[in-house]
Amino acid sequence: MDAKYSPQQPHQDELDREQLAEFAGLFEGLRRIEYPAHPSEAILRAYIANRLADSPEAGRVGATFRDARAFQGFLQGRVPYWTRSDVAIHVLTCTRCQERVAYLRARRWQLLGSARQVSTTGTRSWWRRFAWGALGAAVAAVILAALWLWPSSPLSPACWIEERCWSEIIQESPTKGSVMVVYRRGRF
Amino acid sequence: MEIRIELARLAYAENILRCTNEPPEMVEDLLSLDGELEKARRWFAFAEAKRRFDPNVVRGLLVYLFSHYASPEFDPHKREQLVREIMEGRVRMRDLTIERLAGTRLRWEHIFRLVGRQFNPTREKEKIKALYNQLYASASAVPRTEVSYGR
């Protein structure tokens, strides 16, 4: 059964029966507590956004169990700084903070939802702009190709072949006799 | 004081889930100040199992435990948000807390998604119980061959 995750559950019935209820006793002592102090809204926001550290210093071990002094502070409900575990356990057992966290989470969820929607719309309009640009370029390319590949007989005759753009005048020269002089009219 | 020690044990369990826990031998005295050494040792069995077996599977069992038993009340809204984040791969086990999981009643398919693979929960649970018996049954004042986790 140690296969990679796949959405198909081969033994769903068996899994649903496995409820681990025999471990429930480990949570029996949990109850609501009246706390004299509560984490600030800034702390709760940081907690919800996963920005609250387990320890204010470097290191991965949670601060609550680092030394006897920190642990005594935890036991007396006086924490010098709120670690992630401190806030989690406080909220788990404090009705007031549970409501605050539920409200902040709902707002965050709403904001993230609208941000995602805007981002999707932005992506869509970017694609629309890209599609229109591609279409315009294709049309221009077709026109240029048509002009380039059009048969050698043009649509209208060129003036310099059909219309006279010059004048021919016969002049008498004393040495050469009659000479035809060509005068250009306009641009040749 | 007893309730605070109880909460300290849960905080320690949460640390096991996030891999920020001290070794059991370092905190055994602190976490049994109310005389509930056996309760502390049940969590220590998870910490030790993480050392010996696949740590992510042990963490997956903890996620399931927290989501089902850390709160007697089911919170469908909280569950919906968390399940969506799990299925979209936007949350990892190290992001989770006991409070975030309480009342969400996750299914095993969600746990497998978090862990990254499937496993047999019954077999893994039995391994942890066997490890507990191996570690602590002989150390107990009253000799026994089996420890029941139920009450």
Ligand SMILES: [Zn+2]
């Ligand atoms: Zn509070």
